[in-house]
Amino acid sequence: MTTEKRDHARPWARHLLFSVRGRATLITVVVSALILALALVLMLLLARDWVKSMVEHETERTAERIAFELSRGGNPGIIDVGPDEAPMVQVVTPEEEVVAASDAIRGRPALAIADLARGELLIDQRVCPDFLDTCVWAFGLRIHTSPWGSNAMVIAAAPLPGLLNMWLLPLALLGLLAALLSLIAWWTWHTIGQAFVPVDIIRAEMADLDALGLDHRVPVPQAPGGVKSLAETVNATLDRLEEAVTRERRFVSDASHDLRNPITGLQTRLEFALGEPDDADWKPMVRGALRDTRRLNDIVADLLELSRLDARTPMPVEPVDLAALVRREVGLRAGDVPIRMRLEPGVVVRANPVRLSRVLGNLLGNAERHAESRIEVTVARDGADAVVEVLDDGSGIPEEARERVFERFARLSESRARDPQGTGLGLPIAREIAEVYGGSLRIADSRRGARFVLRLPLVTGDGPPR
Known part of the structure; x- marks a missing residue:
């Protein structure tokens, strides 16, 4: 198989991948993927921290409201939480007994314990009790007076954010990443392709130069840039090439015409001399000169024919x-x-x-x-x-x-x-x-x-x- 056939036999996808257009698109997509993936991770971390901060604020606000109501003599048997508050609320005595709880955690042990003997009056931490399926953020504070005595602790808790309970955000960000990479790949491929259109036109024009002739010129794009300079350089090179070929053809044509006249005259005179009597001793020399003259005439005729063929001089068919x-x-x-x-x-x-x-x-x-x-x-x-x-x-x-x-x-x-x-x-x-x-x-x-x-x-x- 020849080299040309092997080139044509290369897979189409491999040809596109190793082209300038394919390599530029691939590099752009890979770099963009790395940058966007880093941005995706940062966005997930920021979203998690933001949701965590919201949970902490929610538990703190809920615990403070319940503690305030209990200290004011509110109904101790009812602990209601609003839709915007932490769903899990407990009231724990210093003896670690849960004396009241919200519906979401009623009948469960204490979420967290503070050591009163050591002076711990506040809880603000992440806890992972065995009776819950997930970790929660707990905020608790002691109240001096309550229906259950002094130093009871009100604890409010809410689930912490994680990939399992924030799956919609990662999926949305991954979808956005895929869409952005597709858009970047298409835009890079399209833009580079449009930039190479004038180059492909110049290449096609140069490939057909034999059929079009040296007087043909490639189109020059209107937009300034490297492609316009390339087209102008190609046209300038074609100008010089055409001028050189024209000079060469003119030389061959002129030399052929200039040589044919004296050669024709010499040939005529030699043929006339050969018509003289056979006893002349100079005839062998003249015959040799005639052979050389005919050879010169053949060379000139061949050069003239080549000049006409190179110039594609039309002849009736x-x-x-x-x-x-x-x-x-x-x-x-x-x-x-x-x-x-x-x-x-x-x-x-x-x-x-x-x-x-x-x-x-x-x-x-x-x-x-x-x-x-x-x-x-x-x-x-x-x-x-x-x-x-x-x-x-x-x-x-x-x-x-x-x-x-x-x-x-x-x-x-x-x-x-x-x-x-x-x-x-x-x-x-x-x-x-x-x-x-x-x-x-x-x-x-x-x-x-x-x-x-x-x-x-x-x-x-x-x-x-x-």
Whole structure:
């Protein structure tokens, strides 16, 4: 599996988690959770202390009211507590006998005992008697006179707050914590996503730069900031790149045109000189000069064609029958290696016939240089594509060098030995032309020799090629 396929095979959730957006959201949520959890604990502690203070105040107020009523001669048999007072009230004698109690604790032992001999006249503490299910806060004070004698103690008690009897508050705070974390996560994800929208647009524009051309520019956001500076820097870089490429193309085009004129004149004069009588002893030298001149002309023609392809110079296109084109190109060749053709009729593509002739000429010329005894040319349909295959029975091309032969001016050692005069531009030009018309050119596996496969979109009856 290639690296690209492995990247696409990564789980979607893992991809989001390890993205900048995912990491920022995760870090924000974790930090927020720690802060909010600390705040939650502090709020619970504060709530517990507040409720405890309220309980202490409630018991103290209740005990003082009951003691005041008893000291004024109130009915000793009735101890009523109001809805806002401590529910448990007892009157305990110095002999630790409970002589009166409220309904909530009637018939129970004393909640707390104060040692009168030691001068303890007040109780204000947390007690946990065995006969109650929970701890309570008890407040008691002695009264000098009462229906049961002197130094009786009035004790008021109320349950203390805890997680068991305050469960609604922790649940509410936990719900609030979950809601806040969800809101923080969504807001962080949404905000970072919105911030990266211009970056994603710039990335998409740069990814399609080959199709859009170097004259295309990425959009510049209106809001000031780092993204706007990034877009302006990208556009400035594209300006410099376009200028450099334009200068390069202009140089190649100008050099090609400037070289072709003297080369054409020299070639004409040499051909004219060769028409002189055969006894001239300078003819071998002139023939060599003519060969060099033709090679220079081929190089210039290849450079000019590459310049046109790089600039995507439009050329008129028309339906081209590949079988007829192959027959014509094979008929023009006078090589020593026989060429066998298997041509399916009606395989039509839409392209410039001159450029397709150049592609076939380059492929056939390459096959002739390396073939031992035969060359096979096949034209067929394959789904929505037209396929042209050129196969020779030479030594073939190693798999690791199959892409290198399509690099400009790249030549393998065998190719240099068989054709020292080659330019190394024929196959790159052929691939460029194939890609201009939406096709491809590659080297496929074969049992012997090199197998070049050209694919182009078919012209169907419904309209232009895909």
